[in-house]
Amino acid sequence: MSKKLNNIELKAVRQGLGLSVAEACDIVNVKKRTWQYWEAGRSPVPDDVSETFLKFKKDYIIALDNLLKDITETHIVLPFYKEFEDFCQKTQNNSIVKWRIYQSVISYLMLTRYEISLDDTAKIPKSFY
DSSP states (O other), rough: OOOOOOHHHHHHHHHHHOOOOHHHHHHOOOOOHHHHHHHHSSOOOOHHHHHHHHHHHHHHHHHHHHHHHHOSSEEEEEEEOHHHHHHHHHHHOOHHHHHHHHHHHHHHHHHOOEEEEEEESSOOOOEEE
């Protein structure tokens, strides 16, 4: 049997990806109260929701690994895309999850030892896709 997220892990993955409860609800098509019950441990996390968010976690790890390959000892400039619409326009990717994963990875890189600068006119490395 594969790994299944518990309520605490579900909340940690959602928050780590920068998703609001409302965004998470839209992704899995449930009401806010249902999501809150899952995160509070009042109801078990359904298998399909667990699988979806484990996939997002895997996508995050892949995106991080790919961007880390591009960062050597040199300084790299990356866009942040504060607005979802900018991300869609510049990348032709209309997935809010991909945008949040990208933002989360960039935030991680900014908060760690990696030398990066942010400039929304820069291009996302192809390795991110």
